[in-house]
Amino acid sequence: MRRKIVILNQAANYLTVGFANAFNKEFDEVVLVTGSVHVQGEELDNDIKIHYINKWHERPASKKAFSYLLALFRMWWLLLTKYRKYEVFFVSVPPMGYLLNLVVFNKFSMVIWDVFPDAFKITGMKESHPVYRIWSALNKISFRNAFRVFTISEKMAELLEQYAPSDKIIIQPIWSIFQENNKVEKESNKFIKQHNLKDKFIVQYSGNIGLTHNVEVLIDIAERLKENNKILFQIIGRGPRKPVLEKMVKEKDLPNCEFLPFQSDEMFPYSLSAADLGTVILDETTSKGSVPSKSYNLMSYGVPSLYIASKDSQLSVYANKYSHAKCFSKSELDEVSDFIMELSNDIELQRRMSENAVRASEDFKRSNADKFVNKYLD
Template identity: 40%
Template sequence: MSRRIVFINQATGYLTIDVINEFAGDYNEIALITGSIRVQDIPLHEKVKVDFIVKYNRGNTIKKSISWVIGTLQIYFLLITKYRRYEKFYFTIPPASYLLALHFRSPFVLLVYDLYPEALKSFGIEKRNLIYRWWAKRNRRVFPRATRIFTLSDKMKSQILEYSDRDNVTVIPNWTAFAGLPRIGKGENRLISTFNLQDKFIVQYSGNIGQTHKVETLVEIAEMLSSSDKILFLIIGRGERLKTITSLIDEKNLKNCMVLPFRKDEDLFDALCAADLAVVTLDDKTPDVSVPSKTYNILAAGIPIMSIAAEQSEISRMVEAHQIGKNFDKNDIEGMCRFIVELNDNPDYRDSLAARSIIASQSFTRSNAKKYRDIYLEQ
């Protein structure tokens, strides 16, 4: 019997590519609907037919929302005209795309990276809001019908099960694209040599700089530690608040801060390895609904982590469980300053955290991608 499946993800990166490639050998026809494909090392299988829609806009909330709405409409059109009878594998980008499953009879799977409507809280949309209630009602119809729902943590699973009386949810953590790569020492690091940072203790934030990422906290810490000529705060990224952060640094005349544009894929591991301490932030309005995927690449680079998130968050649990750093409340500026100074002054302590990061990364490899295929096909 001929089997056909279509994957739907507006922003396709290495995680999506790894999952799709695992399915390529089991289907006669395999397709992808996406706004962009970002290859880090392993390309998309040549068998996969690609339909492009509008690219996911990582700008401000309005631009992001517009790209989501347009993308969802384009996905609906393609599913109706080309992929009506295909099995469907929805990723939650754009967030509402999986709700389209109500319009089709074919089997479907969900991979929940961010749980909506809970994630809307970061935009000020609370439970009493009409949009929130409408979305929650749709979840109660969609989730029980799914052949399988995949998500990233036990806490996310428990939230998903609030919408369904079926235990059809499986937890599979994300993974790194850099498993097994040797850490790049400072003497061989291109970023460090380019900017002459050999003698610096580098506190690095790398990623999106949006409303929910609280990068201003790093600037506040940098201001408190401005008397140290060794500690450097390196902010690498893009997003709607990049100009705000740059202006804030200039306004405070902070010489211990450096802002760089987002690194190309071929330079990403080099940039990660430049750090002595990596910063991961999570909006405390939605502490349980997402784990930043960059966390796994940080582990593979052997970098200690300072997470800024609610105590009950999944990232806080991970940092504590693997003993790879410390988690802080966003208001504990003095505590974060002390932790940074302690790591700078105590290389042995820093090295022990780095070693445990490498060990932890071995639990998050590409073998996790195969689990999606194995679990789905055994249905």
């Protein structure tokens, strides 16, 4: 019998492409149901079929919610009709998409790399909230019905154990966009030249600047170091909190902060290479339930990292395991400032942390996609 699988992700990225190509080695037919495919490095195999649905919209919130619901309906309908005899592998968006296994009869598996409804705690939602209680109850049924439940870290697995027994959860890390350390040296880096960053020690945040990303802690650190004209805090990205942060910088009169838009795929390797210290920030109420993919990209380019997250987060585990990063809570901003000062003045420490980051990246290569599939088939 021909073995067929459909992969669901409304916003497919390099990870989805990796999953699809890995399954394509083992299955007779692979279909990707998505609203868009963002190719970064690895191309989707030519014989993988793409079934397009509506695109995901990041904002405004009303449009985002509608796009989720429409995608959920279209996925449900396709699984009931066109793909009712296919195995299902759900990846990421919409975040409630894996709950479709409650209303279809396919052999259904999922990868969990943001744990819901726990992530709603960032917004102040209590566990007593009806949405939280209902979603939690549905999780327990959904995971029990699933063929495979994957997650990407030990700490995330601990969080998921409230919904599923530990022997049901398969831990498998993901991977970086970049498979080699192709970091561009500052002397030949066109991003450095374009933005006149020569001789600066760059503390870089690159990513979404939303209501829940706590990027304002970087402004608080910059204020502590405003007299140091060597250290530059660079915030790259977009989101609803960006105007608020820009206003904070203006009011505090911080000449050591710079805002830039998201960089193009072509420029991204140069902007990443420009960072002397990469910053990853997680809200401490939910930091067990997430590992941002930027963490792996920084490792792959040998960029030392500053993690602002709880001590029981996976980021803290990685910092202690690989010594490529330091992890602080948001109540330790004085210690963060001291660390940045120390690193900016210590070339040998920079070298050691950079080498440790490259070594850490060996655990997060594209071969991990094949490991997902092997564990799926095991």
